[in-house]
Amino acid sequence: DGTGHHLSAAAIVGHDGSIWAQSSNFPKCQPKEITDIMKDFDEPGHLAPTGLHLGGAKFMVIQGEPGAVIRGKKGSGGVTIKKTAQALVFGIYEEP
Template identity: 35%
Template sequence: MSWQTYVDENLLNTGKVKKAAIFSVDGSLWATSTNFNIGGAEVQKLVAAFTDSGDIATNGLYLEGTRFVFLKKPEDHVIYARHGANGVTCVKTNKAVLVGYYDEGIQAGDCNGVVENLANYLISTNYVSFKTFSCNIS
């Protein structure tokens, strides 16, 4: 299955994710929805936040030029952020970063579940796994 298929079928087609992208941990774009324009410095800052979330906790997380308020990092590999009624769920494995964006009308928990479940599926296939720990995301 291609990375684009994961974005289209496993994230967008659920109706629980409005926009989505999958990047390598070095910031290279693997797949994205056609209306999600993130990359470069924004992705590098996101990847760095998995190691040290201090900067985004203070200054916010910028995606598509919009400032998202950092909500929490419940695990070392998950970041939640919000901008008004919109928000993002970001999950990092040792090789990939998955980003799911939700807007008004989509519950944050629904988006969280879809993105985290896809990360768990990818881990179960032994293609991507958590780098320094193991956990069960529900």
């Protein structure tokens, strides 16, 4: 991947919050977490004041691509979320 980060968990989640696929260690998300993420895609910056929450963990929102990609940072790891026409693709990474 060129940056020293390695994917530790991943999921594909429908816009309605339904899990389409996930790795065994992907955190259990609350409906409000997915709703807030979807709102940030519609209103970029929505998550900035409170942070991005995923499975109860809080990530600091860092620059992504408004309406297309949300990035969050937590310690030496983080999360990248890509919005497609029907789903969200999550990748959680940790620095080795």
